[in-house]
Amino acid sequence: MTSTFHGLETARRGMFTQQVALQTTGNNISNANTPRYSRQRVNFSQTEAYPAAARNRPQIPGQMGTGVEAGSVQRVREGFLDTQFRGENNKYGYWNSRSEALEKMEDIMNEPSDNGLAKTMDRFWQSLQDLAVNPEDSGARSVVRQRGLAVAETFNYLSNSLSSIQEDMKSQAELVGKEVNSYLTQIANINQQIKEIEPHGYLPNNLYDERDKLVDQLSTLVNVKVTKEPSGGLALPMAEGSYSIELLDVKGNSFATPVKLIDSAINPQTINTVSINYDSTSKMAESITVVGATPINITDVSGGKLKGLLEAYGYEDNGSVKGIYPEMLNNLDGMASQFANKFNEVHQAGTGLDGQTNYSFFDLTGTSGAAKSIKLHSDTNNLDHIAAAKSAFNGDGSNALALADVKNTDLAFTGGTATLQSFYEGAIGKMAVDAQQAVRLTDNSAVLSDAVEQRRTSVSGVSLDEEMTNMIQYQHAYNASARNITVIDEMLDKIINGMGVGGR
CATH class of the missing domain: 3.30.1120 (Arylsulfatase, C-terminal domain)
Known part of the structure; x- marks a missing residue:
């Protein structure tokens, strides 16, 4: 018994x-x-x-x-929900950064409004029509000069402001790169602590939570895949081991040669840092480098805040510069260049009050940076040099009408010919559509990530x-x-x- x-x-x-x-x-x-x-x-x-x-x-x-x-x-804990949340969180990081970049651009362009470039140019065209009625009136000539100065200054302001925000985007991208490395360092340190505890048969649940929180935050910045490496020893079957962190490509898959940010199979405490490379000529982002891996083109990187910021700042793609801000700056440069050259062409063919021709109205240095450099030519310091006439006869304002008609002249832009107004409307319309899409997808990503988080909380949260x-x-x-x-x-x-x- x-x-x-x-x-x-x-x-x-x-x-x-x-x-x-x-x-x-x-x-x-x-x-x-x-x-x-x-x-x-x-x-x-x-x-x-x-x-x-x-x-x-x-x-x-x-x-x-x-x-x-x-x-x-x-x-x-439910591992599938963790993976799903990080995927949605990554999309949110990308679209949110893109939305913020476009929102700042919309604030600068300020269209439609009474202070935007479109309204400023409309006032300039109107002043030329008024000059055609009274070509000898000094007041009308002064208004033309001041309205022309306003157009040049508006181009300057838009270009300088966009360039300043563009540099801010670069600084933010650099900070995000450092943030990625900081998260990786913290995850690697926790990996090492877990690897020291698990072989004794314990489950360090608090360390698991802290590590998963860091991976969640990392997923906002870059798209990563997590795999687990066992700790060995007397570790329990349910022990989670060390995390290996892998960077994914634009399709969310592993690269042909896997890019490991942390390779726990080799050393769970060692990280492969992330850095951004820039083209020496254009100064645009060229690639992302992970220590021990081949540089990755920006177009091959998956979503996340880092890619969103680099796309806003500008990047090299097969020898050409692409990006949100470079595109708008190029549009402004093209407008300023075509507008100034065509206007000067018509103006130089006309005659001033002194009977002389070949006077320039605007001055700029080439197409690149035209919006930043455009200004009034020194010829306009003398109001008599404004060529309102086609001949030396008094009362002739026909050239002022020809100058005003530059507004309706088809000019050569990248992608085809268009009038200044239609080209500018197309650029602003594209910006608005892109901003609307970014806001919509940001909201969608936020809703989806919140939904997954709620499901995850229903499993892991405390009731x-x-x-x-x-x-x-x-x-x-x-x-x-x-x-x-x-x-x-x-x-x-x-x-x-x-x-x-x-x-x-």
Whole structure:
């Protein structure tokens, strides 16, 4: 038969295990509002039954249970939801950075408004028509000069402002690159701590949570894939091991030669830093370099905030410069160049009040940077040099009308011919459509990532109602085990103190 003390050990194990469960429940309740905390649970398992199968086993009806033990304290986490959240978070990082870049551009271009380039040029064309009516009037000539100056200054302002924001985008991209390396360093340090703990049979749940939080934040910046490398030793089967972090291509797949930011199979504490390379001529982003890997073209990089900022700043693609800000700056340069050259051509063919020809109205240095460099020519310092006439006859304002008609003249732009107004409207319209698309997809990505986060929270988050129910359940089990010990104690007291007293 079994020992009477057998029941004491079974009850003791029950009390100890329920106590561990109560402590774990208390920890969950304490962290109910801790960001990214994953609730934990105790995995109960039966202890080995008695007696073991053997020739000299005691003759009892069958194997009897010997109680329960806390096998492990495990966090509740769904890996699929983590992967899905990071994918949506990566899209949000890309579209949000793109949306912010376009929003800043819209603020600078300020169209339609009374202060934008379109309205400024309309006033300039109107002043030329007024001059055609009174070609000898100095007031009308002064207005033409001032309105021309306003056009040049507006081009200058737009180009300088866009260039300034473009440089800000470059600075932000550099900071994001450093942020990526910082997250990688923190993940690598946690990898090392986990690798030192797991072989002893423990599950460092708090370190798991902290590492997953860092990976979530990293996924906003670049698109990454996480794989797990076992720690070895006496690590439990459910131990998560060290994380290897891999950079993905534009399709969300691994590169032909995998680009490892952290390779835990080699060393979980070593990171391969990320840096941005720039073309020596255009100064635009050329590639992203990861230590130990071939430089990656910007077009081959997947989403994330880093790519969104580099696309806004500008990048090299097969020898040509592309990007949100370079495109708009090129449009402004093309407009300023074509406008100034055509206007000067018509103006030089006309005659000023002094009867002379070949006067220039605008001055600029080439097509590249035309919007930044355009200004009034020194000839316009003398109002008599404004060529309103086609001949030297007084009262002739026909050339002023020809100058005003430059507005409706087809000019050669990249991609075809168009009038100044239609080309500018096309550029502004494209910017508006791109901004609208970026805002829409930012909102969509935010909704999807929030939806995944809610599902993830429903799995990993702490429910106070559920924890209170568990607490009561564990409390009753603890009390029952304690009561069981009391009953066995009374039985032992009867055996020891109440039996064998006959005949005294």
